[in-house]
Amino acid sequence: MACRYCTGTPYFKIDVNRQKEWRVMAKIGFIGMGNMGYAMLKGALKIFSPEDIVFTCPSESRRESIKAETGVDYAQSNAECANRAKYIVLAVKPQVYDVVLKNIHDIVTQEHVIISLAPNKTIEDVTKSLGTDKRVVRAMPNTPALVGEGMTGISYDDNAFTFEEKDMINEFFNSFGRVVKVNESLMSAVVCASGSSPAYVYMFIEALADGVVQYGIPRSQAYELVAQTVLGSAKMVLETGEHPGMLKDKVCSPGGTTIRAVAALEANGFRNALIKASDECYKKCTGEK
Ligand SMILES: NC(=O)C1=CN([C@@H]2O[C@H](COP(=O)(O)OP(=O)(O)OC[C@H]3O[C@@H](n4cnc5c(N)ncnc54)[C@H](O)[C@@H]3O)[C@@H](O)[C@H]2O)C=CC1
Ligand SMILES: O=C(O)[C@@H]1CCC=N1
Numbered sequence: 096m097a098c099r100y101c102t103g104t105p106y107f108k109i110d111v112n113r114q115k116e117w118r119v120m121a122k123i124g125f126i127g128m129g130n131m132g133y134a135m136l137k138g139a140l141k142i143f144s145p146e147d148i149v150f151t152c153p154s155e156s157r158r159e160s161i162k163a164e165t166g167v168d169y170a171q172s173n174a175e176c177a178n179r180a181k182y183i184v185l186a187v188k189p190q191v192y193d194v195v196l197k198n199i200h201d202i203v204t205q206e207h208v209i210i211s212l213a214p215n216k217t218i219e220d221v222t223k224s225l226g227t228d229k230r231v232v233r234a235m236p237n238t239p240a241l242v243g244e245g246m247t248g249i250s251y252d253d254n255a256f257t258f259e260e261k262d263m264i265n266e267f268f269n270s271f272g273r274v275v276k277v278n279e280s281l282m283s284a285v286v287c288a289s290g291s292s293p294a295y296v297y298m299f300i301e302a303l304a305d306g307v308v309q310y311g312i313p314r315s316q317a318y319e320l321v322a323q324t325v326l327g328s329a330k331m332v333l334e335t336g337e338h339p340g341m342l343k344d345k346v347c348s349p350g351g352t353t354i355r356a357v358a359a360l361e362a363n364g365f366r367n368a369l370i371k372a373s374d375e376c377y378k379k380c381t382g383e384k
Contacts, residue, residue: 123181124149126173148180150170182208235247235285286377
C-alpha cells in the first residue's frame with residue numbers, strides 16, 4: 096500500500112546546476128542504518144515505497160546490502176540525504192550527533208522535519224546546533240519496529256507543524272507499530288517503558304526458557320512457548336483494557352501452581368528489580384549519576 100502523502104513530486108527546489116545528482120527526491124531520509132534505523136526502515140516499507148526513502152550509512156558493504164535487500168537508495172553523504180528528503184531521522188548514536196548536525200547544518204531549512212532518536216538529546220539541544228528556527232520531533236522508538244510491532248513515544252511543539260505534517264509524522268510511526276504523543280518532560284520515562292525495555296523482555300524470555308529446558312523441553316520449543324505467551328499476554332492488556340493485576344488474578348487458581356510461582360517471584364524481588372531497572376535507565380537518560 097502506498098503512503099497517501101507520496102505524490103512523487105520533489106519537496107525542495109534545489110540548485111540543479113550545483114547538485115545535479117541530487118534531483119531524485121524522497122520523503123524520509125535516515126541518517127544511520129544501525130539497529131534502530133534499519134528496524135524503522137524495514138517497518139516503514141510496509142506502507143512506504145522504496146522511492147519514498149533514502150538513507151546514509153558509513154559502511155559501503157552495509158549500504159549495498161540494504162539497497163539490494165530493500166530497493167531503497169542511499170545518499171553519498173549526510174548532507175545529500177538531508178537535501179533529498181523532508182523528514183530526516185537522526186538514527187545515530189548520541190556521540191556522533193555533533194558531527195552529523197554539522198554535516199547537515201547548511202542544508203536543513205525551516206521546511207524540514209528533523210526526527211531525533213537519542214534518549215539524552217532534547218529538542219532544544221538539537222535546535223541549538225541547527226538553528227532555533229528549525230523544527231524537531233523528539234522520538235523514542237524500539238526495535239520491534241522491525242516486525243511492525245514497534246512502540247514509539249514522540250514529543251513536539253504542536254504549533255510548529257501543519258496538520259498534514261502531523262498526519263505524516265503519525266503515519267510514519269504507525270507504519271511500524273503504535274505511537275503516543277507525550278510532553279517532552281516525560282520522554283526519559285518513555286525510554287524506560289518502551290525504548291530500553293525490549294532488552295528486559297528478551298531476558299525474561301531467555302530466563303523462563305532456561306527454567307523449563309531443565310525439565311527436558313527442547314530450547315526452540317521453550318522459546319516458542321514463552322514468546323507466544325508474552326505476545327498473548329501483551330495483547331490481553333492492550334485489547335481487553337483490564338487491569339494487569341486482574342488478568343494475573345485470573346491465572347492464579349486458589350492453592351494452584353501459579354500463585355506458588357508468583358510468591359516465589361515476589362520473594363526474589365521480581366517487581367522491585369524492574370522498578371530499580373527503570374530508576375537506573377531514567378538516571379542514565381537524564382545524566383544523573
Ligand atoms: N537500538 C535501540 O533499541 C534504540 C536506539 N535508539 C536510539 O537510536 C539511535 C541509533 O541507535 P542504534 O541504531 O541502536 O545504533 P547503531 O550503533 O546500531 O547504529 C548507528 C548507525 O549510525 C551509523 N553512523 C555512525 N556515524 C555516522 C555518521 N557520521 N553519519 C552517518 N551514520 C553514521 C553507524 O554506522 C550505524 O549504522 C541512538 O540515538 C539510540 O539511542 C532509540 C530507541 C531504541
Ligand atoms: O540503550 C540505549 O541507549 C538505546 C536507547 C533506548 C534503547 N537503546
